[in-house]
Amino acid sequence: MNVLIIGGGGFIGSRLATEWLRQHPESKGKITLVDQAFLDIIKNNPGFECIAGDFSDPSLIDPLLEKKPELIFHLAAVVSGEAEKNFDLGMRVNLYGSQHLLEKCRQLAYCPKVVFASSCGIFGGDVNQVLTEETAPKPKSSYGTQKAMVDLLMNDFSRRGFVDARCLRLPTITVRPGKPNAATSSFLSSIIREPLNGKATSYPVAPSSPFWILSPKQVVRNFIHAAKLSAKDIGDDRTINLPGITVSVQEMIDSLEKVTHKGITDHISYEPDAFLQSIVLTWPPNFDTKKADALGFTADKNTTEIITNYIQEEHIQVPEK
Amino acid sequence: MNVLIIGGGGFIGSRLATEWLRQHPESKGKITLVDQAFLDIIKNNPGFECIAGDFSDPSLIDPLLEKKPELIFHLAAVVSGEAEKNFDLGMRVNLYGSQHLLEKCRQLAYCPKVVFASSCGIFGGDVNQVLTEETAPKPKSSYGTQKAMVDLLMNDFSRRGFVDARCLRLPTITVRPGKPNAATSSFLSSIIREPLNGKATSYPVAPSSPFWILSPKQVVRNFIHAAKLSAKDIGDDRTINLPGITVSVQEMIDSLEKVTHKGITDHISYEPDAFLQSIVLTWPPNFDTKKADALGFTADKNTTEIITNYIQEEHIQVPEK
Incomplete structure (x- = not known):
């Protein structure tokens, strides 16, 4: 074929x-x-x-x-x-x-x-x-x-x-390896990827903002x-x-700490961005995916699984404490 | 302007x-x-x-x-x-x-x-x-x-x-004057217009089928x-x-009789048409138009009003009994 x-x-x-x-x-x-x-x-x-x-x-x-x-x-x-x-x-x-x-x-x-x-x-x-x-x-x-x-x-x-x-x-697909891109949701990868690279990063929305990932x-x-x-x-x-899971920015940061260690998130900051907010905060984060579920489409179990898989697949060396 | x-x-x-x-x-x-x-x-x-x-x-x-x-x-x-x-x-x-x-x-x-x-x-x-x-x-x-x-x-x-x-x-806009056209809903005008022209006509769906007009x-x-x-x-x-009213083919025919006389609908027949049915019967006939209503858009009162207006506006001479 x-x-x-x-x-x-x-x-x-x-x-x-x-x-x-x-x-x-x-x-x-x-x-x-x-x-x-x-x-x-x-x-x-x-x-x-x-x-x-x-x-x-x-x-x-x-x-x-x-x-x-x-x-x-x-x-x-x-x-x-x-x-x-x-x-x-x-x-x-x-x-x-x-x-x-x-x-x-x-x-x-x-x-x-x-x-x-x-x-x-x-x-x-x-x-x-x-x-x-x-x-x-x-x-x-x-x-x-x-x-x-x-x-x-x-x-x-x-x-x-x-x-x-x-x-x-x-x-929103996360965690994306590589560099931030022009997707308005790019920060949802950066907040996991950059700390694992030992780099500072930021997110443009309130930490309680929920997303569908x-x-x-x-x-x-x-x-x-x-x-x-x-x-x-x-x-x-x-x-x-498609199925997904609903998580807040804060939950993602907390999971990263849980999978690695507490200090890793020290250089993640909240930097409000009106342009990004005007788009990403209009995405409803709650779905009923019964159609996809019945057809056999699948989601991740939780953010811990997503982050653990990312570290394994990308052969990430987690920075020391 | x-x-x-x-x-x-x-x-x-x-x-x-x-x-x-x-x-x-x-x-x-x-x-x-x-x-x-x-x-x-x-x-x-x-x-x-x-x-x-x-x-x-x-x-x-x-x-x-x-x-x-x-x-x-x-x-x-x-x-x-x-x-x-x-x-x-x-x-x-x-x-x-x-x-x-x-x-x-x-x-x-x-x-x-x-x-x-x-x-x-x-x-x-x-x-x-x-x-x-x-x-x-x-x-x-x-x-x-x-x-x-x-x-x-x-x-x-x-x-x-x-x-x-x-x-x-x-x-669906009805009653349209003139001739039947290629709109799949054309019959919703024909069943009023053609009898008033003294001509035979037909409809392709069951008479109980409701439409939004x-x-x-x-x-x-x-x-x-x-x-x-x-x-x-x-x-x-x-x-x-837009606001409208929900009526069945039969109700339209009945209204035509009410506005004119009983014999006028004698030459309206039911001629099923699979192509037309495959389209017009997928149009849901029930709307909640609260947005349009609040903005001041309006509908007709009933089919009697629609037919009476059509006869007046188009200067129709209703065929005798």
Whole structure:
């Protein structure tokens, strides 16, 4: 089976590619990754063909669809903070790029399976409500708007049999390794990662602010799980709010101390940021994920598990007391 | 004030233009209408400038925006049945045309007010639920999908201050004069209009099927009302489910008899149509319109009033017994 992973060079995309290949060794050489850039470890893996460029450029994506991928993971996006600050870029990649991808898929002689990385950032407004797939998206960001629009289009293209889509609305993914990025939720990784790097860091919201989070490990598992489900299992509505856990910034900091030691969080400070607050505090943190649960999607047990896994997977040397 | 009415040659658009001019005689010569075609009575009205063509063609719409309309009514659409049968046409006009319009509005040096004709056809699924603006759109048609996507974009463009939009989600508008059209709800006008023309007609769903309807008179009133509301009154969410009344096909037929005489409905028959049923029976007919009510939008009292108004406004000679 030919697999195309758009955004396959990114943090989640490259893990997904690696895990897919591990589980499907017969896919070796049949996995195409598209992204702006790739880590050497991905580029040098003979299991992958890596195409560098902008997926929203038809001259790049069109020939890749002519290779007839039966399964397409679409994870490419301009992240929330960047899409808010650079409106044209966000529209071009997140909306128009996805629309073009779907139009091209429709022209294929078969119906490809598409697993789309949507976002819980499509929701916004009353943070006290408990969200399900029946809750209206009221995004308070252009990123959320663009994702919500593509969700609708994925549903219609599936209804018409042009593609067989499943749209996973991702919680905030933490802990991300590497450097802070332009996602407005970037601090939810930094508050764990930077102290473990022995560096100072900050968070822009009150420590009691709750968030809906999921680990990289679980999100990769859920992407692969989504690809294996049948259309019939999912039903007409292809949107799925992924399971997660609701935790406050303070709980994450406390868990980091619990997993390591008390002094480690000494250089985490609260630095209010009105721009970040105006977006991340509109994300409702409480979900009823019975649809996802019934379909076999999974979340982490707690933040302790998330942090312990991060330390193990990334081979982190915890700074001494 | 310069006013642009996109879809201003259509059934609702031309009534809206005429009523707007009646209420605002100072607008004479400052009202531009765009549509594929116009009735002579509109074309010959010196109050209007009529531009014939496809609004989704940039070479037509772009120069019209350079005329700096402060108020834009956007009613142009490929109707539901046509958008379902001709997917490319529906996408081009309903989605891409609206996206282009918004992009061009954004480039204006001021923030135009946009009143958008959205549709209750964005909803679909559980017909027993009572719908509000908090209900997730789950359209079962491409038309509904395209309208729901534009609603989201109108909200984001308003949030960013590019336009000052208000999206009115229209019930099925009945009674429409003239001929049956390609809207999947066309029969809801035909069952009143055709018997009054002395002609036979049919409906494609069980007579007990309930629908959410509004008269042409009320929808024009509501469009004008929407243009007068302030952004502050409406709030962040610019979508408004218009008030309407819930009636069954049988109740409409009974009302026609009540307003005229019993024999008039003798040539109305039930002719099941799977295609039409697959769309119109997914439209939930029960709404809680407290948001619209509080903002001063209005509905008809009952079907008797709707039919009586239609007979008067259209100068119908009721066929004799």
